[in-house]
Amino acid sequence: xxxxxxxxxxxxxxxxxxxxxxxxxxxxxxxxxxxxxxxxxxxxxxxxxxxxxxxxxxxxxxxxxxxxxxxxxxxxxxxxxxxxxxxxxxxxxxxxxxxxxxxxxxxxxxxxxxxxxxxxxxxxxxxxxxxxxxxxxxxxxxxxxxxxxxxxxxxxxxxxxxxxxxxxxxxxxxxxxxxxxxxxxxxxxxxxxxxxxxxxxxxxxxxxxxxxxxxxxxxxxxxxxxxxxxxxxxxxxxxxxxxxxxxxxxxxxxxxxxxxxxxxxxxxxxxxxxxxxxxxxxxxxxxxxxxxxxxxxxxxxxxxxxxxxxxxxxxxxxxxxxxxxxxxxxxxxxxxxxxxxxxxxxxxxxxxxxxxxxxxxxxxxxxxxxxxxxxxxxxxxxxxxxxxxxxxxxxxxxxxxxxxxxxxxxxxxxxxxxxxxxxxxxxxxxxxxxxxxxxxxxxxxxxxxxxxxxxxxxxxxxxxxxxxxxxxxxxxxxxxxxxxxxxxxxxxxxxxxxxxxxxxxxxxxxxxxxxxxxxxxxxxxxxxxxxxxxxxxxxxxxxxxxxxxxxxxxxxxxxxxxxxxxxxxxxxxxxxxxxxxxxxxxxxxxxxxxxxxxxxxxxxxxxxxxxxxxxxxxxxxxxxxxxxxxxxxxxxxxxxxxxxxxxxxxxxxxxxxxxxxxxxxxxxxxxxxxxxxxxxxxxxxxxxxxx
Numbered sequence: 001x002x003x004x005x006x007x008x009x010x011x012x013x014x015x016x017x018x019x020x021x022x023x024x025x026x027x028x029x030x031x032x033x034x035x036x037x038x039x040x041x042x043x044x045x046x047x048x049x050x051x052x053x054x055x056x057x058x059x060x061x062x063x064x065x066x067x068x069x070x071x072x073x074x075x076x077x078x079x080x081x082x083x084x085x086x087x088x089x090x091x092x093x094x095x096x097x098x099x100x101x102x103x104x105x106x107x108x109x110x111x112x113x114x115x116x117x118x119x120x121x122x123x124x125x126x127x128x129x130x131x132x133x134x135x136x137x138x139x140x141x142x143x144x145x146x147x148x149x150x151x152x153x154x155x156x157x158x159x160x161x162x163x164x165x166x167x168x169x170x171x172x173x174x175x176x177x178x179x180x181x182x183x184x185x186x187x188x189x190x191x192x193x194x195x196x197x198x199x200x201x202x203x204x205x206x207x208x209x210x211x212x213x214x215x216x217x218x219x220x221x222x223x224x225x226x227x228x229x230x231x232x233x234x235x236x237x238x239x240x241x242x243x244x245x246x247x248x249x250x251x252x253x254x255x256x257x258x259x260x261x262x263x264x265x266x267x268x269x270x271x272x273x274x275x276x277x278x279x280x281x282x283x284x285x286x287x288x289x290x291x292x293x294x295x296x297x298x299x300x301x302x303x304x305x306x307x308x309x310x311x312x313x314x315x316x317x318x319x320x321x322x323x324x325x326x327x328x329x330x331x332x333x334x335x336x337x338x339x340x341x342x343x344x345x346x347x348x349x350x351x352x353x354x355x356x357x358x359x360x361x362x363x364x365x366x367x368x369x370x371x372x373x374x375x376x377x378x379x380x381x382x383x384x385x386x387x388x389x390x391x392x393x394x395x396x397x398x399x400x401x402x403x404x405x406x407x408x409x410x411x412x413x414x415x416x417x418x419x420x421x422x423x424x425x426x427x428x429x430x431x432x433x434x435x436x437x438x439x440x441x442x443x444x445x446x447x448x449x450x451x452x453x454x455x456x457x458x459x460x461x462x463x464x465x466x467x468x469x470x471x472x473x474x475x476x477x478x479x480x481x482x483x484x485x486x487x488x489x490x491x492x493x494x495x496x497x498x499x500x501x502x503x504x505x506x507x508x509x510x511x512x513x514x515x516x517x518x519x520x521x522x523x524x525x526x527x528x529x530x531x532x533x534x535x536x537x538x539x540x541x542x543x544x545x546x547x548x549x550x551x552x553x554x555x556x557x558x559x560x561x562x563x564x565x566x567x568x569x570x571x572x573x574x575x576x577x578x579x580x581x582x583x584x585x586x587x588x589x590x591x592x593x594x595x596x597x598x599x600x601x602x603x604x605x606x607x608x609x610x611x612x613x614x615x616x617x618x619x620x621x622x623x624x625x626x627x628x629x630x631x632x633x634x635x636x637x638x639x640x641x642x643x644x645x646x647x648x649x650x651x652x653x654x655x656x657x658x659x660x661x662x663x664x665x666x667x668x669x670x671x672x673x674x675x676x677x678x679x680x681x682x683x684x685x686x687x688x689x690x691x
Contacts, residue, residue, distance in 0.1 A: 063278070063336050065337075084293060121559050122143065126140065161477040163475025168661075183253075208249045265444070306367060343628070343629055344534075467549065486509040488508075519538075624668070644680070
């Protein structure tokens, strides 16, 4: 039987949070019943929501109802533990209309313009002004909603590689993080629906590895959804010609190659399957949910000495209504799952971090952990070490890590998102296809076909010896770049809904992401209070190696497009940046305009050196921040949590989210976040059951 959040699904007439969806006036994505619940002797679903202002005590208090927080908390509450979840947002299905539900609308409010955010579902975080870039700040999309960034992301489900997880296990001296040991938790989180092969034409096929999944997995839905993008089928032909053979998906521990990617989309409805739509809704329907305090901010961790005993919470009043403060006490543990920016911020405002920096905000230092929020990876060409076998190693403090992106654009001879932009009648037809059949272009996000590789020759020979040495420290199966085709005109990424020139042509963008980046950033305090957002400095492209790699990856992108031109699907004239951009300096100028980097960057280049000057434009991102509360060993002065996710120097305090990653594995991280949360939840439950 299909195991999913829709198992024992209530009738649509029972849905009460219902639909404010612009395109779905008669059906909502919130799938549980509130006041319309029929009397059945079970607690009302509404009893699963906490009342702000009332102090309460639980076994566990989880801060953050996002990707990790809801996975972890619902697993704990399912075995009878009392759990509170503190979440600053609400339900995205009602707070953001259908824009976080319908796959094709995922890019709304994810542009790099600092004003391109929606305050009910996004934190509105902008980076610190990037020096040398006209002091511009860049919007960094983060989910402020139940589901967190799993409600805002671009759906892709790709697992880490065998080698990257072995490195994780070795770095933290805990072999429970190897691929083989983490695989059961990857499987536990998701329910896999195989592709419908009848949807693939002679231009394409979609092999998959059924052994990578378990029939009992779930509740997160992963599928290839209900449509096949025509542009993706041409990349299916192009990537293997370029040395990226087709893989049976990206869920079996290897990524180098190409293939169709799974997406976190429910194939029955073509709705987003976030942690809220899966874990939380399943728990609500089963009357086993944690108590959720939505629209509530965790203001400070409360301690008895160095033992965490609860959280001071704040539910903000609006439009003149006063706020209310209250305390949620934890009998057993406080668990932070507030994400890569706010988890380190909450530790710092609670007195855990670099004591000197905390003193600047008159915060008493409870535990000295200088690695909290830190990670500017200074001058990677000089911060080097050798192990006992004289192999080159990079010294890696806890870091804010990310996967920056740049793209090139061509007109193409297949239908893309440009078609709907240019033709309102067609756009309405596609809406009806989605509403009636949960299919069509609106039911998927992008061309679905992706590629990973290490930078090949002849481009690799242009990298400096220092860059080659640094890239050689990554495991052999760790790709350096990811190719992300997009059936749309991305332009300069300021606002993805207004970029298309609307000239009647169909456009495709080929994005390239660095998945072995060497630049690192920081998260620091802006004040002593959680209601002031932290300072986020990603420091994109501050590492010389990244600048060299992106230059060569850009040149490689033109070779990819040439294959598509030869196949007859792409116009030979590049639309952006255009054929006039040829020299290294011109290419780096374009990259500087399309990608703002950590030093601020118009980047000019010679064959062996890249320099930075000012520019005014902005960066396309995939928003994979991690590593700001790095997992590590006790003798690592910059580690923040141990391999059980406990914060060093404290008791009963854990961090379970991407901030605890000791490294940012290749592949999109939501799969590993779910697996990490499942692993720690299982550890807690097993510990309780065994006494």
